Amino acid sequence: MSMKPLEFDRRYGELDQVAGAYLGENADDAPEMPSRALQAYLRHTWHARPWALSVAEQQIREYARNPPGRLRLRLGEFYSVPDVGMPESEIQGWFFLLADHIKHSVEEGAVPPPSAVPETHWEWHARFPELAQFLGGWFSQDMPDEFADHDAAIDDYGSTVDRTLVARLVGELHELLALRLDETDYALAVAELGMEVDPQAPYTPGAWLALVADRLGGFRAEYGQPGADG
Structure with missing residues (x-):
């Protein structure tokens, strides 16, 4: 038992x-x-x-x-x-x-600095869980068979995943970009997190991550009609 x-x-x-x-x-x-x-x-x-x-x-x-x-x-x-x-x-x-x-x-009280870069596979996934879900699920080696291109995969994630998780992903993308890694390290990061295809040409890994954050982070509040009563 x-x-x-x-x-x-x-x-x-x-x-x-x-x-x-x-x-x-x-x-x-x-x-x-x-x-x-x-x-x-x-x-x-x-x-x-x-x-x-x-x-x-x-x-x-x-x-x-x-x-x-x-x-x-x-x-x-x-x-x-x-x-x-x-x-x-x-x-x-x-x-x-x-x-x-x-x-x-x-x-x-030996607190590591928040800017420390993950060093193990476990740490990458523990720190960036939704990014790992996004890259491993939408950008695996099967991505070219499932989507017309990178933009289609990004749009599919944005339209099918709960928007709170999309917001969480955008936050993780900004946190990763704030580490200011060089492009070699960004390439290592996306590979550790499950990406099995190259970033969209002509973008470097870091630039592509910034592009994804911008595309998925375009939240706009919905307001009522001007002059509407309740």
């Missing part, structure tokens, strides 16, 4: 967020330096959900202190740690190390 979602989140929800940051990354945390994966988790969580850091520290430490016994294993009521390339015998000590790093970050 697996746990219900609410119980899973209460026990392991934030632990699962931390573990997810390690997918595709090395779990090479050391006492003097957190791994690239944990730094990415800290960087994003400090600005998006700072309250979650204490939850993560508590859940990780509790799991390390009380690993699942035979009964919980048999019932399926436990968190299955993803494969991080580490022997099972070392997982407990690694969890204690993660909890210590998170605790140190909170107690020292």
Whole structure:
């Protein structure tokens, strides 16, 4: 019997967020330096959900202190740690190390600057979720078969997706452009976020992102007729 979602989140929800940051990354945390994966988790969580850091520290430490016994294993009521390339015998000590790093970050108030550029695949998607949905869904390798051109794909997104999500995408585009990356890094960014076709000619990746933000951000308020009463 697996746990219900609410119980899973209460026990392991934030632990699962931390573990997810390690997918595709090395779990090479050391006492003097957190791994690239944990730094990415800290960087994003400090600005998006700072309250979650204490939850993560508590859940990780509790799991390390009380690993699942035979009964919980048999019932399926436990968190299955993803494969991080580490022997099972070392997982407990690694969890204690993660909890210590998170605790140190909170107690020292080591807040990364908001202008920091994402460094891992997980961090790109955590920071720009709607942009990843847009690029991966509308600009995959199937895009030329589904749409006449880039403009048609943009128009389809704008006309079929809830306008609050469109507004969220425009905000994420402006946040990405505010990082002022060079074009090589913008090309890397759109690839990390799921874009599998080249930007619309003759635009560079950064210029194309700005074009998309401008096209989708043209919101106009709707007003009543002049002189109308209620």
